[in-house]
């Protein structure tokens with residue numbers, strides 16, 4: 001598998017690729033090794049773990065950036081946070097059902113600060129921005145009171161959240177880069193009541 | 206509209222119709238008034254509020270029973286109870302969204318007994334059977350821990366519940382007369398994660 005040393009160098013390549021000014025669409029491991037003053041054989045081996053380049057040409061710069069980000073977990077689509085650790089938020093924090101879908105609930109955040117009563121951590125909301133950015137978390141479950149939902153959602157967007165499962169009974173107004181899915185358990189209950197009414201009608205025929 | 210006196214008499218007619226031994230499919234207001242020793246004009250006027258009979262023949266007995274039950278709210282399809290007033294149960298108890306669908310959450314029940322912290326009542330589970338039967342409640346929301354769900358569901362069935370919105374992550378094994386709808390919020394979250402993954406794929410093309 002990949003070595004610990006390679007893992008340490010990959011973020012260097014990524015930062016380099018994202019920050020260097022260039023019009024070139026291709027970049028070679030040789031160029032990277034020269035600019036970063038690393039052994040070219042080492043760089044070539046490192047990058048080979050992440051992506052296959054074209055002989056003589058190297059890598060399509062955008063593709064190499066994407067591959068490095070993917071490799072380093074920048075697109076963490078299997079992690080979620082809960083925002084608003086009240087009754088509903090804590091019920092979801094304790095619910096084991098998410099694991100079966102390959103989604104890990106990392107932590108819940110609340111304006112009332114840290115506490116240790118749940119199996120998974122509840123942290124103060126002031127820690128959210130740092131954690132979301134460091135861990136590249138993209139998905140949030142929103143369970144704050146309705147009056148606070150829009151403001152909280154806006155700050156989640158600013159922190160880099162790209163998908164919100166919204167339980168608050170308000171329409172969220174966010175930029176195009178955020179997918180919002182609204183959950184209303186009343187529709188589930190209404191559907192059940194309807195099925196019961198239909199079953200009763202049928203039995204009366 | 207209907208008079209208070211009529212409302213008082215309707216349950217009498219219903220009990221009479223349900224308990225009297227007869228092979229006749231039709232029953233007239235005259236027969237009812239004779240057996241109950243009431244003024245026949247009074248009985249005819251009362252029943253006219255509930256259903257239109259056939260001249261000379263009277264009422265189809267089963268239809269009159271159904272009409273009286275309907276009128277007296279025996280088919281309460283717009284009321285629900287919550288069973289298990291923990292984190293999730295209380296979040297649902299406080300949620301105002303059910304009213305918009307015309308469903309009233311009457312109360313929550315819990316093994317830990319009565320308490321007055323929520324806007325709507327939380328009552329001890331020992332009170333459930335009596336309330337469900339008196340108020341003819343048909344719909345229950347099940348939010349007890351997974352190990353207890355099957356037993357609690359069985360006792361709900363015995364109390365007359367005919368539809369369960371089940372949040373516990375277990376398959377409920379009940380008789381044919383109970384409709385079960387399982388809710389798994391993990392599928393909602395997984396759906397959102399999938400939408401995000403697809404949006405990312407699209408933007409990489």
Ligand SMILES: NC(=O)c1ccc[n+]([C@@H]2O[C@H](COP(=O)([O-])OP(=O)(O)OC[C@H]3O[C@@H](n4cnc5c(N)ncnc54)[C@H](O)[C@@H]3O)[C@@H](O)[C@H]2O)c1
Nearest residue numbers: 084085086087088110111144145146168183184185296300
């Ligand atoms: N969609 C549905 O079917 C459904 C069902 C039940 C509840 N809800 C909704 O879910 C939300 C939560 O319900 P609940 O019963 O758990 O409420 P709650 O009051 O028990 O919990 C809300 C939590 O959010 C925290 N909070 C408030 N402002 C915050 C902020 N700015 N940042 C971070 N945390 C903050 C509070 O400290 C509290 O812990 C409500 O909007 C409610 O209407 C929706």
Ligand SMILES: NC(=O)c1ccc[n+]([C@@H]2O[C@H](COP(=O)([O-])OP(=O)(O)OC[C@H]3O[C@@H](n4cnc5c(N)ncnc54)[C@H](O)[C@@H]3O)[C@@H](O)[C@H]2O)c1
Nearest residue numbers: 091095289290291292293315316349350351373388389390
């Ligand atoms: N479907 C989903 O997406 C989803 C999400 C979250 C939680 N859940 C499930 O919902 C259930 C409740 O979760 P929670 O976090 O609110 O749990 P909780 O432990 O906070 O609440 C459970 C409540 O049920 C009560 N109870 C236990 N046995 C009882 C009995 N025999 N009769 C009446 N009440 C009884 C307890 O006293 C407690 O108040 C659990 O089964 C959980 O797995 C499902």
